[in-house]
Amino acid sequence: MLSSNNVSTPQQQQQQHVRIEGHDQQVVATSSAATLSIAESKELTGLTHECGVFGAIACGDWPTQIDIAHVICLGLVALQHRGQESAGIATSEGKCSKNFNVHKGMGMISTLFNDDSMKKLRGNLGIGHTRYSTAGASEVVNCQPFVVHTAHGAMALAHNGELVNNESLRREVLGRGVGLSTHSDSELIAQSLCCAPEGVSEHDGPNWPARIRHFMMFAPLSYSLVIMLKDKIYAVRDTYGNRPLCIGKIVPINSGHAGNSTETPADGWVVSSESCGFLSIGARYEREVEPGEIVELTRKGYRTVDIVERPDFKRMAFCIFEYVYFARSDSIFEGQMVYSVRLECGRQLWREAPVDADIVSSVPESGTAAAHGYARESNLEFAEVLCRNRYVGRTFIQPSTRLRQLGVAKKFGALSENVAGKRLVLIDDSIVRGNTIGPIIKLLRDAGALEVHIRIASPPLQYPCYMGINIPTREELIANKLNAKQLARHVGADSLAYLSVAGLVQTVQRKHVASGKPTGHCTACLTGEYPGGLPDELSW
Ligand SMILES: O=P(O)(O)OC[C@H]1O[C@H](OP(=O)(O)OP(=O)(O)O)[C@H](O)[C@@H]1O
Ligand SMILES: NC(=O)CC[C@H](N)C(=O)O
Ligand code: SF4
């Protein structure tokens, strides 16, 4: 049982919230008082992302010379691709357990944080978040980090993921007399940690690892968390390792390339959803937080304080779509760079679905690494055929299918001199609704392409995700309506083929299998096999 006591919640605002088919349908207010659903307010292509979490703590004497708020801000900028709705930073000076410095709000990092907001974020440690909402509306009340006041002082929490048993945990916590002020599952986690579990003595002070373990026993999936207390940060990954989280070392400025050696002293430590921003903040990749691990970071360093086992010793289930699409390609997961895995997927795609063509090309951004792999394995020339308009953002409002499709074409121009008279094979990482590929094929044909063959570096998406990714409805997923042959006809391609599930899994796991290291990946949106089974309270 999750226990809880009376703790104050800072957010008192109400939000509009309706449940549709077992999912939260979020509603955002617009200035014209009309309302748009979040789905409608986004450009409807691809999968909508997740969230990014970040934490940093300075080593040595406090107050530190390191500008912790700037380190976190730059760390969040590097995670911006994971969520663009809202962001926030909470810092602590390390002395007072009553108050943290907090700045959060709607929008992108670059618009939210300026000199004034940074000045107020003094601190020796801090955490940050960039959000793509999955539970609870995209409103200021749900911005993270969540800060709550416990019997032992303030606690701030930032979360990437989605609780699969959100509803039953919510009922449990509400049933104990705790008022929740939002529909956010992340607030629920914060409130769940506010009380010591039964049987845990806290005579000598709060036992945070025991509280975190207790929560983890009742919440199998999915979360990567950074939790800040007065003078320490806990980094936590769910027992399946579904969402990513890694540790980096802030090294002295003059330590150069040798900065990742174990002898290099640490100026501080960071934790992040992805490692892609580490070099830009003078940090070096250290390692991943392991599935089920609770890591404590203090000014003295970091240490594992507990490892919680998976229920019934099930396999770990790291999201395979992090490799396919979500992550930035310079990030490292499980000892391999995302770019290298995508490249290898392209090689495998050629082995599974070769095609006679003059050039190989990609749909930028995330299809590009796989296209290079396809070209290398096939010995076909790689040539760019599309120019992407960087000013068409992901938040473009597209009110109708027709305009939406025009919008996708608007995002790209054809490099006609590379295209004219060519038989080309075009690689993309994924097809979701199928809105991107059709207009691109038309564009390429209009530019003079003789043949356009589509190869997709992931299997067809057919099932929903309950672990922090918003996947469109069954009807919206094009693979549930058309098989590869029908889809080729529908989008005007000469042929179309996907990478197989086995091909993707083997490519992602090949290093681990070779070294005998345990591994396991969630493929639920491709196979319908959910890690830990499909929770009763969820259905599609
Ligand atoms: O089938 P659809 O629903 O049209 O979506 C699929 C497309 O969406 C994604 O690209 P996106 O432009 O979101 O991001 P990227 O720049 O990382 O490729 C993905 O890489 C595909 O290109
Ligand atoms: N995408 C995410 O990881 C979202 C975290 C959390 N469920 C929220 O909606 O804020
Ligand atoms: S269902 Fe798909 S998107 Fe969701 S965690 Fe699993 S692999 Fe990732």
Ligand SMILES: [Mg+2]
């Ligand atoms: Mg794309």
